Amino acid sequence: MEARPRRSLTGTVVATGVVAAGAAVVGAPDWFGLAGERPFVWTVPFRVPTGVGLAGLALATGLAGLRWRRALPAATALALAAAGSLGATAARGVSAGDLPPARAGDVTFLAANVLMARADPAGVARLATDAGADAVSLPESTQAYADDVAARIRDRTGTGVQVFYLPDREGGYGTALLVSQRLGEYRPTGELTGGVKAVVTAAPVSGEGPVLAAAHTAAPVPRLVDDWGVEVRAVADWCARTPGALLAGDLNATLDHPGLHLRGSCVDAGEQTGTGARGTWPAKYPAVVGATIDHSLADGERWRAVGSRVDTIPGSDHRALTARWRPVH
Structure with a gap:
């Protein structure tokens, strides 16, 4: 029984x-x-x-x-x-975030995936100028599109903008890095090249100012999962080993993916400021249920995030991420 x-x-x-x-x-x-x-x-x-x-x-x-x-x-x-x-x-944090007033020495970095250059360039330029962006990362851009956005920023601010661009290995859409003359003159360094997607790196000619990168990595679609893992890890490692680095872009990964388990001094702006789980893709769904795959990373020994904001990009399937970085004294 x-x-x-x-x-x-x-x-x-x-x-x-x-x-x-x-x-x-x-x-x-x-x-x-x-x-x-x-x-x-x-x-x-x-x-x-x-x-x-x-x-x-x-x-x-x-x-x-x-x-x-x-x-x-x-x-x-x-x-x-x-x-x-x-x-x-x-x-x-799932907040849309906010940007505090900028101080001397702050660097504001905007990441905006422009969906194969289909996003409204005037809208992207408006996002950059309204935020006071010193650098802009434009994944899925073309050279002509990046030049157009830079010209619109110059027209709105009266400040010159350098444009660095690399095409993707798979086709005509690459990644652009726009740098305001407020940061001084920059030169491309050619690091992190050779991936499926393009990563643009640039350093100040004078040796002052942050080393910058605009990043786009392969997406984890079935045929590219291996490439995706390598590229995401390479971006995170670059952040960890590059003194003073600032990086922004579409990394096609969240902080839960192994490639973005940040090491060393590398830190994530969203995680530091309460937008770390705000979905940036796909934009057609509410942000609270989306994937946070657009990021702004930095060398945490030199920089701390004091604010970040997630905004709609007119015409894109991604939301923009703007981060304000402040020097660590």
Whole structure:
């Protein structure tokens, strides 16, 4: 007469363990080193939908537990996994952010993926000038498009703008780095070249001012997952090893992906200022459920983020990220 209850208890424990393990892996694959593996490479950027889905399963399982109590432990496990997924998002911040008034020595860096040069150049220039951007990263640009945006910025501000551009390996759309003359004269350095996507790096001719990079990495589509991992890691490593570095762009990765597990002194503006989980792609969906794949990184020994802001880019499938960096004294 005692065997059946013991078997039932054992079955409940095993089932609860399986549900708990599965929910933990789905809700936080990065904790298990799986965020760079299929299929989690595509799910981990969307923590809020995942958390909401787990919460829905927890509720349904809990309701079933009203009639079948053995379901209650599984419902609890699902609820904890949902809370963990949503809590991680809340900790990084889903605010649209804000920029404090600039001080002498601050550098403001705008990242705006312009969707194969389809975004409104006047709108992009307006974003840059309204924010007082000293540097602008334009993934999916062309040389002509970047020159157009730079000319519009010059017209609005009366300040000269240098344009550095590299085409992507796959076609006619590359990455541009625009640098205001307020930062002085710059020269391209040619680092991080040769990837599927283009990364533009530039250093001040005088030796003063920050080393800059406008970055775009391969997307983790099935045929490019390996290239994506290499390129994202290379960008993060460049940030960590380059004194005074400032970098902005579309990195096609979140801070949960292994390539963006930042090392050394490299820091992320969104994580520091409360926009670290504000979705920047796809722009057609509410930002709270989107993927935070556009970033602004810096050498944290030289710079600290004092503000960041996520804005709509007219005509693009990405949102823009503007970060204001202040020298660390």
